[in-house]
Amino acid sequence: MGFEGRTMRAAVMYGVNQPLVIEEIEIAEPGPGEVMVKLAASSVCHSDLHALDGGWPPQVPIVLGHEGAGTIEAVGPGVTRHAVGDPVALAWTPGCERCRFCLVGRPNLCERLAETVHANVMYDGTTRMRKDGQQIYTFMGTASFGEYTVVPETGAVAIPHGVPTDVAAVVGCAVTTGFGAATKTVRIAAGNTAVVIGLGGVGLSAVLGCAAQAAGLVVAVDVHDDKLAMAKRAGATHVINARETDPVTAIAELTKGRGADFAFEAIGLKATIEQAIAMLGSRGTAVLVGMPPEGVKFEADPTLVALMELSIVGSNYGSANPPIDFPRILGLAQSGQLDLASLITARISLDSINDAFEAMKRGEGIRTVIGFA
Ligand SMILES: NC(=O)c1ccc[n+]([C@@H]2O[C@H](COP(=O)([O-])OP(=O)(O)OC[C@H]3O[C@@H](n4cnc5c(N)ncnc54)[C@H](O)[C@@H]3O)[C@@H](O)[C@H]2O)c1
Numbered sequence: 001m002g003f004e005g006r007t008m009r010a011a012v013m014y015g016v017n018q019p020l021v022i023e024e025i026e027i028a029e030p031g032p033g034e035v036m037v038k039l040a041a042s043s044v045c046h047s048d049l050h051a052l053d054g055g056w057p058p059q060v061p062i063v064l065g066h067e068g069a070g071t072i073e074a075v076g077p078g079v080t081r082h083a084v085g086d087p088v089a090l091a092w093t094p095g096c097e098r099c100r101f102c103l104v105g106r107p108n109l110c111e112r113l114a115e116t117v118h119a120n121v122m123y124d125g126t127t128r129m130r131k132d133g134q135q136i137y138t139f140m141g142t143a144s145f146g147e148y149t150v151v152p153e154t155g156a157v158a159i160p161h162g163v164p165t166d167v168a169a170v171v172g173c174a175v176t177t178g179f180g181a182a183t184k185t186v187r188i189a190a191g192n193t194a195v196v197i198g199l200g201g202v203g204l205s206a207v208l209g210c211a212a213q214a215a216g217l218v219v220a221v222d223v224h225d226d227k228l229a230m231a232k233r234a235g236a237t238h239v240i241n242a243r244e245t246d247p248v249t250a251i252a253e254l255t256k257g258r259g260a261d262f263a264f265e266a267i268g269l270k271a272t273i274e275q276a277i278a279m280l281g282s283r284g285t286a287v288l289v290g291m292p293p294e295g296v297k298f299e300a301d302p303t304l305v306a307l308m309e310l311s312i313v314g315s316n317y318g319s320a321n322p323p324i325d326f327p328r329i330l331g332l333a334q335s336g337q338l339d340l341a342s343l344i345t346a347r348i349s350l351d352s353i354n355d356a357f358e359a360m361k362r363g364e365g366i367r368t369v370i371g372f373a
């Protein structure tokens with residue numbers, strides 16, 4: 001793959017806990033089966049912070065960012081599903097469309113993601129970004145913290161015209177992950193008790209999903225009061241500040257000792273994963289959405305799991321099939337049934353991206369969206 005391409009501004013990570021460097025890099029034109037996307041908006045997810053703070057140390061240099069939306073700028077040879085100018089959101093599960101998971105509509109489990117997205121490269125094992133002759137890795141196959149990106153054609157998902165680009169960006173990860181965990185990974189019955197622990201972009205989207213499924217009690221847990229207030233607006237019936245009240249005790253009281261039917265963990269901490277399991281009632285399900293730093297393990301009591309018939313399930317990208325679920329979720333937002341705009345609590349330019357990571361470390365705000373001029 002040659003590098004006949006163009007230059008663009010991007011935020012490049014050179015090392016763990018080093019500020020991203022905003023600079024000009026080169027991006028190649030899309031190869032066969034690939035598309036170039038001109039980013040309009042890209043938001044910051046905690047998974048980017050996991051890369052930056054060394055929880056999931058990536059190869060460097062790398063362009064982070066995986067919640068992005070924009071328009072198709074160029075299509076590579078053989079691409080027929082996209083045309084220049086079409087609005088798209090990026091998906092970090094660019095399925096191969098041939099493996100047994102892709103074929104049943106589960107590209108989030110595509111058998112080729114390990115060698116591509118999880119290795120921060122394209123299908124040919126290289127990337128389309130470089131500087132001074134050195135390859136730059138592309139985080140989660142999306143690398144949305146730049147003016148342009150090149151992704152496999154299945155990594156760009158057509159979205160309805162007229163959707164605000166910042167809302168489309170947050171659907172690219174947080175909303176699809178959280179809302180999908182509560183609406184696709186598990187089946188919440190009307191009247192069930194559902195708890196969400198951790199109210200960032202992912203957790204608040206899970207609250208929206210629990211409310212959409214008509215859960216009876218929707219209990220939202222965080223350590224910041226502003227997040228609890230947002231959860232109430234998103235449909236939580238009760239909120240718990242975990243700094244003041246033990247969530248497991250509080251859920252036992254709220255449910256008169258029965259425990260929760262569903263507990264979504266949306267942080268990725270051993271302690272809160274164990275709380276999610278401990279607050280379940282018989283036949284309850286803990287849904288693990290948050291992703292801890294590499295190496296973290298949780299403990300559960302197998303006897304209680306058996307006696308109470310508990311389930312502990314994982315949720316990857318909200319069990320989403322992006323070409324189906326992005327337009328579905330954005331349609332709910334367009335018709336006013338889902339308030340996604342309120343998840344966006346700050347808008348910045350690419351030059352201020354390091355401030356967005358600092359704010360996330362302090363637990364401030366929900367989603368910061370970078371707007372590209
Ligand atoms: N499963 C998936 O497919 C998937 C997809 C995207 C993100 N994630 C993961 O989901 C997690 C959340 O992402 P995010 O972007 O919403 O993060 P975030 O940093 O925006 O939100 C985390 C929230 O947890 C709260 N919190 C921290 N410690 C707490 C505690 N002890 N008790 C209660 N609340 C506490 C914080 O105040 C914050 O509101 C991350 O681990 C991320 O990597 C998973």
Ligand SMILES: [Zn+2]
Pocket residue numbers: 045046047048066067173174
């Ligand atoms: Zn994410």
Ligand SMILES: [Zn+2]
Pocket residue numbers: 095096097098099100101102103107109110111112
């Ligand atoms: Zn596949």
